[in-house]
Amino acid sequence: MNSEQGIALEYELKGGDFEIAGEASSKIKRVLQQIGVRSDVIRRIAISSYEAEMNVIIHAWSGVLKARVFPDRTEIIVEDQGPGIADIDLAMQEGYSTAPDHIREMGFGAGMGLPNMVRCSDEFAINSVAGQGTRINIVIRHS
Amino acid sequence: MTVNDIVKSLPLTVVAGGDGLGAEVTGGYVSDLLSNVMGHAAAGNIWVTMQGHQNIVAVASLAGLAAVIVAGGAVPERETVAKAESEGIVLLTTALPSFAVVGLLYQSGVKGQ
Ligand SMILES: Nc1ncnc2c1ncn2[C@@H]1O[C@H](COP(=O)(O)OP(=O)(O)O)[C@@H](O)[C@H]1O
Numbered sequence: 445m446n447s448e449q450g451i452a453l454e455y456e457l458k459g460g461d462f463e464i465a466g467e468a469s470s471k472i473k474r475v476l477q478q479i480g481v482r483s484d485v486i487r488r489i490a491i492s493s494y495e496a497e498m499n500v501i502i503h504a505w506s507g508v509l510k511a512r513v514f515p516d517r518t519e520i521i522v523e524d525q526g527p528g529i530a531d532i533d534l535a536m537q538e539g540y541s542t543a544p545d546h547i548r549e550m551g552f553g554a555g556m557g558l559p560n561m562v563r564c565s566d567e568f569a570i571n572s573v574a575g576q577g578t579r580i581n582i583v584i585r586h587s
Numbered sequence: 588m589t590v591n592d593i594v595k596s597l598p599l600t601v602v603a604g605g606d607g608l609g610a611e612v613t614g615g616y617v618s619d620l621l622s623n624v625m626g627h628a629a630a631g632n633i634w635v636t637m638q639g640h641q642n643i644v645a646v647a648s649l650a651g652l653a654a655v656i657v658a659g660g661a662v663p664e665r666e667t668v669a670k671a672e673s674e675g676i677v678l679l680t681t682a683l684p685s686f687a688v689v690g691l692l693y694q695s696g697v698k699g700q
């Protein structure tokens with residue numbers, strides 16, 4: 445297999461839909477298990493994918509989560525249409541959250557999602573345009 | 588120590604995921620903040636929380652946790668129980684408050700890590 449031939453997965457996300465929240469990440473996890481990726485690596489992919497997925501559900505209006513699984517790495521790309529992030533440095537700080545109270549009551553809004561993505565990934569990039577949306581690129585190597 | 592060893596010695600009720608009772612417990616974590624659990628619980632941990640909504644199942648599954656204890660008499664929602672059953676997540680309940688459950692877990696040899 446050519447090293448750039450990967451498995452491509454793609455899921456639509458809807459802001460505010462907490463009922464199916466996490467399903468895209470769960471499906472990615474199952475694919476990684478089927479192809480035999482190491483379980484500690486799967487865990488890091490699952491956690492960062494879940495945090496990125498939840499941020500679309502919590503903070504944005506709609507989006508798409510893509511996973512590209514290559515033999516040596518998995519890439520997660522999450523793009524949304526939403527309010528965007530005006531101050532990315534502030535948003536990256538552990539504990540910073542703009543989540544409203546009714547969402548905090550569910551245990552979201554700890555302000556640890558972006559820091560968790562950074563901690564679990566080998567490469568992390570975030571681009572955002574206030575008033576338009578946010579794009580997250582994550583790379584996690586399999587070894 | 589397995590989840591089943593803990594269920595037998597503590598006042599816990601199995602409400603879903605009974606097939607997973609044989610899983611090894613590597614330690615414990617307590618928090619009601621989901622991203623805090625994602626960031627700090629270790630694989631194989633038993634998680635104590637008062638959240639009963641269905642998103643706890645995805646957290647437990649994606650973080651590779653051994654079981655979830657919904658403490659303080661909180662009642663897991665019907666969707667939570669159904670999802671835990673289909674995802675194979677052991678869901679336990681207890682009337683004891685989180686503090687008391689964690690104390691008993693510690694006494695029975697489950698440490699934080
Ligand atoms: N996709 C997004 N769209 C808009 N704002 C976002 C997005 N992701 C993160 N943010 C902003 O960054 C903050 C911190 O995000 P995060 O670390 O995941 O914590 P939390 O989601 O718990 O608030 C959020 O409260 C929000 O203000």
Ligand SMILES: [Mg+2]
Pocket residue numbers: 495498499553555556557558
């Ligand atoms: Mg978040």
